[in-house]
Amino acid sequence: xxxxxxxxxxxxxxxxxxxxxxxxxxxxxxxxxxxxxxxxxxxxxxxxxxxxxxxxxxxxxxxxxxxxxxxxxxxxxxxxxxxxxxxxxxxxxxxxxxxxxxxxxxxxxxxxxxxxxxxxxxxxxxxxxxxxxxxxxxxxxxxxxxxxxxxxxxxxxxxxxxxxxxxxxxxxxxxxxxxxxxxxxxxxxxxxxxxxxxxxxxxxxxxxxxxxxxxxxxxxxxxxxxxxxxxxxxxxxxxxxxxxxx
Amino acid sequence: xxxxxxxxxxxxxxxxxxxxxxxxxxxxxxxxxxxxxxxxxxxxxxxxxxxxxxxxxxxxxxxxxxxxxxxxxxxxxxxxxxxxxxxxxxxxxxxxxxxxxxxxxxxxxxxxxxxxxxxxxxxxxxxxxxxxxxxxxxxxxxxxxxxxxxxxxxxxxxxxxxxxxxxxxxxxxxxxxxxxxxxxxxxxxxxxxxxxxxxxxxxxxxxxxxxxxxxxxxxxxxxxxxxxxxxxxxxxxxxxxxxxxxxxxxxxxxxxxxxxxxxxxxxxxxxxxxxxxxxxxxxxxxxxxxxxxxxxxxxxxxxxxxxxxxxxxxxxxxxxxx
Numbered sequence: 001x002x003x004x005x006x007x008x009x010x011x012x013x014x015x016x017x018x019x020x021x022x023x024x025x026x027x028x029x030x031x032x033x034x035x036x037x038x039x040x041x042x043x044x045x046x047x048x049x050x051x052x053x054x055x056x057x058x059x060x061x062x063x064x065x066x067x068x069x070x071x072x073x074x075x076x077x078x079x080x081x082x083x084x085x086x087x088x089x090x091x092x093x094x095x096x097x098x099x100x101x102x103x104x105x106x107x108x109x110x111x112x113x114x115x116x117x118x119x120x121x122x123x124x125x126x127x128x129x130x131x132x133x134x135x136x137x138x139x140x141x142x143x144x145x146x147x148x149x150x151x152x153x154x155x156x157x158x159x160x161x162x163x164x165x166x167x168x169x170x171x172x173x174x175x176x177x178x179x180x181x182x183x184x185x186x187x188x189x190x191x192x193x194x195x196x197x198x199x200x201x202x203x204x205x206x207x208x209x210x211x212x213x214x215x216x217x218x219x220x221x222x223x224x225x226x227x228x229x230x231x232x233x234x235x236x237x238x239x240x241x242x243x244x245x246x
Numbered sequence: 247x248x249x250x251x252x253x254x255x256x257x258x259x260x261x262x263x264x265x266x267x268x269x270x271x272x273x274x275x276x277x278x279x280x281x282x283x284x285x286x287x288x289x290x291x292x293x294x295x296x297x298x299x300x301x302x303x304x305x306x307x308x309x310x311x312x313x314x315x316x317x318x319x320x321x322x323x324x325x326x327x328x329x330x331x332x333x334x335x336x337x338x339x340x341x342x343x344x345x346x347x348x349x350x351x352x353x354x355x356x357x358x359x360x361x362x363x364x365x366x367x368x369x370x371x372x373x374x375x376x377x378x379x380x381x382x383x384x385x386x387x388x389x390x391x392x393x394x395x396x397x398x399x400x401x402x403x404x405x406x407x408x409x410x411x412x413x414x415x416x417x418x419x420x421x422x423x424x425x426x427x428x429x430x431x432x433x434x435x436x437x438x439x440x441x442x443x444x445x446x447x448x449x450x451x452x453x454x455x456x457x458x459x460x461x462x463x464x465x466x467x468x469x470x471x472x473x474x475x476x477x478x479x480x481x482x483x484x485x486x487x488x489x490x491x492x493x494x495x496x497x498x499x500x501x502x503x504x505x506x507x508x509x510x511x512x513x514x515x516x517x518x519x520x521x522x523x524x525x526x527x528x529x530x531x532x533x534x535x536x537x538x539x540x541x542x543x544x545x546x547x548x549x550x551x552x553x554x555x556x557x558x559x560x561x562x563x564x565x566x567x568x
Contacts, residue, residue: 011450012393012397015393058489080386
């Protein structure tokens, strides 16, 4: 079985390597310094299990997982406080609090072997990522991937969001990006005083609106600074007015 | 008992007199609620009680004379005059009792409030103390360092031992330092260097540092652990905003009789975006300098060409020559 370690600290990787020696059936196929490297290597090499640090340069471990289409099983290795881990405890294969012993490491491995017989990684990871990204802490950036390149979009740069099948299209000054999430997800994580769901398939950054025109019966159209036009439904108009204080 | 007067007269008398007394008691209790005399000024309560009972009786006599003015009640008016001082006495006893009860009640209430406030203040300072301790211990740094040591024990035991010594030295200096005692720049730099050495072991070749210092500056005094949050900030944003190798520059200069410390780290303006973290570390430094020197212009930051610079000016300590 193939293993990849993603951690920005060389010594943290080396202790996992050391513990792995006692599991000859597990083959370490790569080590990654950061999330960017991690996304690329994991997509390419399709490991069965990764050891993943949470605090890493540029994008953190959770953001990295979001960018991988078919994520492998994950064992988190972190020095995070325990309370932070409580949130996802039930969903991860396991988490190792640094520094961890070989006994603890072996337990995590056998737990993974047990789980992997019955559950696919996607089944346990999807609710995990949901629970993390839906955490009440308001998001101030969105990480997307475009043509293999990772982009970090500060939420202030988002003009509006548009539902597109299973994706959400994020319109920014630098063009549109697709993110594998639902409108409902963005509605919970984005600042409600800044982003308003004006329509079943649209959400708008209110600081981008220059004017709101009537459009057909009962409907409106928000005209943005960028020239974008965002449909506003009857209920959306009520919400928009209350946020704008009209 | 109507003392031979009609029911009408007795009822009017008692209604007016008692009504006015209740009014007097109500006013007194309100006065005392908002203005409680100091413990040695109880004559004020006495004075209040006498004047209010007098006023109540004077008014009751006036009203009763007006209401029951016809000749049928001449007897009663005389009776009223005869019992005047008796009434004043009874009224004084009643109003006085009321005043004493009020004073006791409100004093007790005030004391309870004071106790509550004191408790709150104590809790606040305890929380602050605890927070400071937790900050000093920096669990994230500590656990990651311990993890590095654990890894080194297998591969390079002597380096592991070395790191344990550095970590203990660093922890000891951070725990020992007290807010009031200023330390020599030299000492502060030593503890910073220890911290940076530990971080270098953790991050391997990704992290390097360059420290420049003026000879004169080393003997200047500074508040302990003032620079630690600044350097932590530089490391955090240097290492977590970029994926390249990172050099942190620290310069300690002696300028115009004061200390100038410059800390520089690389950063990426794109991902740094709205810097949610600039916050705490630097703000605490600003706050401390403000409390010490009442100046808000001692910390400056600037971002240019992917380099974030923090400049801190520390005026000379008044007891420098001590």
